[in-house]
Amino acid sequence: MDYDDAYANAPYIAGAxxxxxxxxxxxxxxxxGQAALGRRQEDIPYGPSGRQRFDFFTPPGTAKGVLIFxxxxxxLRFDRAYWFHLGQGAMAQGWAVAMPSYDLCPEVRIAEITRQIAAAVEVAAGMADGPIILAGHSAGGHLVSRMLAPGMLSPEVAARxxxxxxxxxxSDLRPLLHTTMNDDxxxxxxxxxAESPVLMTDRLDVPxxxxxxxxxxxxxxxQARWLAEAWGAAHVVDEGKHHFDVIDGLIDPESRMVQTLLS
Incomplete structure (x- = not known):
């Protein structure tokens, strides 16, 4: 198998x-628009580096809880500035939304990014009461999965x-050892x-x-099937969606994705 090609998304998406x-x-x-309404708090620190920051969006009234995306x-790339619009669906349903950036490889290792996201969750959790929902895309999906490792979050936050x-x-990082990305x-x-959620036999009991x-x-x-099978988790294969547009469901408050996420 050519692992670099197998894990390359852009060459197989029209207009990528x-x-x-x-x-x-x-x-x-x-x-x-949210800032103009007074519903955006910018650049909230959760750690010492310049990228360890998140923006926090609050709905009108009292938030039902916090979604962290x-x-x-x-x-290796991107930051929170590309994704704020994905908070629309949850916000319209009355949830606060936190979106963190984090340090990138090769400046840090993936295990350090995992610890950074745990720190971001802890700080964001203190900004609103109620339940906490985690969502993440691609590498972000790995990172939110890792939050279910026992001890990753404080007992108080984990309970929410x-x-x-x-x-x-x-969900299984071992195939990436065979890609040139592993140079970074x-x-x-x-x-x-150690960083593969699929191998986490001990984890928090959270849907x-x-x-x-x-x-x-x-x-x-x-990768999705391996994680769902290993964890006995619900598994949705979204028809007609590819790696770049599968996240669009987060925009629509009535979408199947948002309704499932907030359930």
């Missing part, structure tokens, strides 16, 4: 090069977890296994829905 600009434009527009990009949705997650990840067999697009690359269909 246009997606980042569209994401950023939609994100900036929606976030600016963690972005993807193979732990209501639902976790890894979207198109990388710097993983060996042991560290890849999980693994979501993936039906038109994704075969390895991502495998």
């Amino acid at each position: 090069e246009d997606y980042p600009d569209r994401w950023l434009a939609a994100s900036r527009s929606w976030a600016a 963690v972005h993807g990009g193979y732990w 977890l209501q639902h976790v949705m890894p979207i198109s997650p990388v 990840f710097r993983m060996d067999e042991a560290s890849a296994a 999980v829905t693994v979501w993936v697009g039906a038109d994704e690359r075969p390895v991502f269909l495998d």
Whole structure:
């Protein structure tokens, strides 16, 4: 198997090069509107580095709880600024939304990013009462899955977890050892296994829905299925969706994705 090709999404998505600009434009527009309404708190620190920051969006009235969305990009690219618009669905349903950035490889290892996201969840949890829902896409799906490792979150925050949705997650990192991306990840067999949610036999008892697009690359269909089977989790294969548009369901408050996520 050519692992670099197997884990490459953009070459197999029409117009892939246009997606980042569209994401950023939609994100900036929606976030600016929320800021004008006084519903956006910007650049909240959860750790010492410049990227350890999140933005927090609050609905009118008292929030029902907090959705924390963690972005993807193979732990190598992007930040929260591309994804704010994905909070629309949950916000319209009365939930507060936190969206963190995090340090990227190769400056840090994936295990450090996992710890950073745990810190972000802890801080965001203190900004609103009620249940906590975690969602993440691709590498973000890996990161939110890792939050279910015992001891990753404080007992108080862990007790508030209501639902976790890894979207198109990388659940077994060991195949990535065979990609050129590992030059930046710097993983060996042991560290890849330690960071693989699919191998987490001990985890918090929290409902999980693994979501993936039906038109994704075969390895991502495998990665989602492996996690759902290993954890006995709900597994949704979203017809007509690929790796870049599978997250669009988060925008619509009436979508199946949002309704499932907030259930």
